[in-house]
Amino acid sequence: MNDNRPASAQTLMIQGTTSDAGKTTLVAGLCRLFAGKHLNVAPFKPQNMALNSAVTPCGGEIGRAQALQAKAANVPLDVDFNPILLKPNSDTGAQVIIHGKAIATHKGQMEAAQYQDYKKVAMAAVLESHQRLSKQFQLIVVEGAGSPAEINLREGDVANMGFAEAVDCPVIIIADIDKGGVFAQLVGTLMLLSQSEQDRVIGFVINRFRGDITLLESGLRWLEKRTKKPVLGVLPYLHGLDISSEDALITQQQTCAHHEQPSQVNIVVLVYPHMSNHTDFDALRHHKQINCQFLFAKNPEVVVSIPACDLVILPGSKNVIADLKFLKNQNWHHGIAKHCRYGGKVMGICGGYQMLGKLIADPMQVESDNGECTGLGYLPMTTQLQATKTLVNVEGQLNLNQKTVAVRGYEIHSGISQLLPDTSTSTQALLCIDGKSQGLITADEQIAGCYLHGIFDTPQALTLIMAWSGSEITENVSIDQLEDIAINRISDACYKYLDIDKLDKLLSDWYKP
Template sequence: MPARTIMVQGTASHAGKSVLAAALCRIFQQDGYKVAPFKSQNMALNSYVTADGGEMGRAQVVQAEAAGIPPHVDMNPVLLKPTGNASSQVVVLGKPLGNYTAHNYHNELTVKLWGVVVQALSRLRQNYDIVVIEGAGSPAEINLQSTEIVNMRVAREAGAPVLLVADIDRGGAMASVVGTLELLDPVDRARVKGVVINKFRGDVSLFQPAIDFLERKTGVPVCGVVPYMERLRIQDEDSVVIDEKIYRVDDKAGPVEVAVMRIPRISNFTDFDLLENEPDVSLRYVTNKSELGQPDLVIIPGSKNTIEDLIFLKKKGLAGEIVRLAKSGVPVVGICGGFQMLGNELHDPDSTESSIEHISGLGLLDIKTTFNREKITNQVRAVVAGQGEFLAGFRGQLAGYEIHMGQSELGDGTKAAFIIQNRSGREMHVPDGAEGNGGTVWGTYIHGIFDNDAFRRHLINVLRRRKGLKEEVEVPVTKIADIKETEYNRLADMVRRSLNMELIYKLLNK
């Protein structure tokens, strides 16, 4: 018997659909069901590589973890990775199909991709008891309704009841719910079986008149008011979240200051979540030269368009400041695209990422990068090869993943920072990254390197010693696995208390 389904749609992007879907995955898992997430089409620069080398959206990875199952590309068969304001790289079942304009994607490609979506959903339904489906944006985007493959068309295919989520923290929640329902086709409107008011602050009893009005006006029950959850440490794929962090000094201001460059096409900024959560680290995102100051560590993150983002750093004056800080001894680290920017030259002869064929890098590492059409996506295990101040003292294996379309050639005498020993289950011995300036500048293609608890703590302790601070071994190591389990359970408990779960189960059983 195919799995039962329920779908979470929103009145707008960033209404909290992904987090609510993750909560439902954990609740159903706690209640003894075999559950899987599904989002047919995702648009995000935060992605993940599965054990077999497939690339998928981060939100469905989080939802799979909440469900207690390994992520698989069937959970997100189509991933759009923006390369510009009106174009994206299209990843289908974990592999890049090519770059498409928005016009070509919606008017030509979605027709072909619908079959891929249907088959992926069918495979999941054959193997699970419940599939929690997430929509994208709003189902009331009139201009896209004839070509969409992610909202009501999926609900109809799956026979799924729909929960419509509105973000009250942004304001206009009542109008957005009423407006969305008014704009839906009557058949699709009838599929909306419940409304969820999300991110509510204050006394919910004072909100009851609004709930009564909404139910009278629409005829759809409000099946829950979910409170705004402070400091929910669940990884996000939406750059809206990182916009909220720009140059924000947390009230947990640790003595070790880390500045991450907030480039326009930043990708996989989840690389820094665990650094941000460390009790003695103050991490901030920097957009302008005036914000940089004198941090203890500068990080240049990954980018979907490395050359364009390097130009951004130069125009903003940040490139020159980073070079100045590095020459004065401030450590600088580059991850993936950030690693490429640290080099001498970047070449894109086939316009893989940009129309600019050549640009000079920051010149902090003696490497030359050439972009090509082949995309490398692997889970990896590696060991340290670098001999400088930051890397030489660490022993042990590191886990992470690669997502890049460039190859970097090291200059004579330049040493690799790491050695990859395993790629997607294949044993090997491959140099990765590079080290320079006596070890205070280094880069790597390995995303998730700071998720390795012991390595992250080692890095922070080196920074502490450089500042003359005590190492404070009593500061606990933040373990990513423990954080995730705690946060998924905290989220599930809050949502279970806030939703009418009896109604949710009735909808599933219809």
């Protein structure tokens, strides 16, 4: 073992046989479980690729999955929990964020081939963060990325076994039985690892099992005999579990299917290729009186019309000019105009807010080489993209329907929007943040937009926005409470179905002096 390993903290890594195997939820469950045992626990993900991010108290940016896991561990957000965040803004490139801040690159992105050469720098940043956390916490629970058995990504690996080898930590591999082929997944993944990597795998967890566990037991015995690795537990399929997604947009309206009465409000969220922070809409999807639909255009050549609804939302974007062009190619700008003629409301969040203006300029090629793009023209403002991001958690007031309610959230954006001269009478501020006006709403109160992510998460703000949309809702949804309930469900399942005593012993044996 590595004699340079910090003596102050134990590190346990969760890797998966595939993406969406359950790594994020298992890490969250273990963080809550061990925090409940009065251990000082930190979540950690060396490298994350996601368009959903959260803002730390120091003004840094990390993946939302690590924000959820920090909540599970009852610790404040820290950029060290996710030292490398990759935010894709094209098919072949991504913005690279190190210790919470984007590094300067051409067009705001680094090509995948370039990043291969950059991995040494990335690994140094990862180990620096891990070293700092090792001095502050007793246990670090690490989430891998994708699968450790991706042969083409093994060289210079930062996210999985490369990190585990560097810090000399034990690994648990989790697999999703609901997808089928779970034994092939586990055996195949293990066999594709080097001998030293196989040796650090201390056990398996099977996730999302439904049915009679006795029918699985012969397979578990075979797996343990075949691999000489223990199965540490079989987690059940937790129906209705819906927590912040790391990146994949939830396309099935699971939370809308349980409506016992017709929805009071129909909302359509436009989905463009580089849509970001779709967790903004979790409060809408969870609400029993709201029917929130995501409108996809799976084939760019096939136009998908905007259905009749009360409110159309333009979400955030990682490449706002490219996504605005996509929106126009889909003729959604005509659909928005028709929606407005029939009295419907429109709201833009962050990049969607920028699209509602007259012009978006990118003279420094922050996101692309397009230079500038004409906006939808509903709000009398222009936006210029800048290399420096705004990253801040904020609190303020929402002013709507001649009412004011408290609101909180966060801002993540590269643009600065300015009101055009002599247009102040045609709009008013939607928000007041730290005594300053932010966001706009038209004089006819039909079009609104702002930079505030999480605006729907405050129940009073959600109620006011829905009233503006034309419908009264009578129930409140607290995303914080729903997330906490979900975390506790995962933690309870870990406590009940995992052999925690065996896990404790395996960890203790690994870290014996």
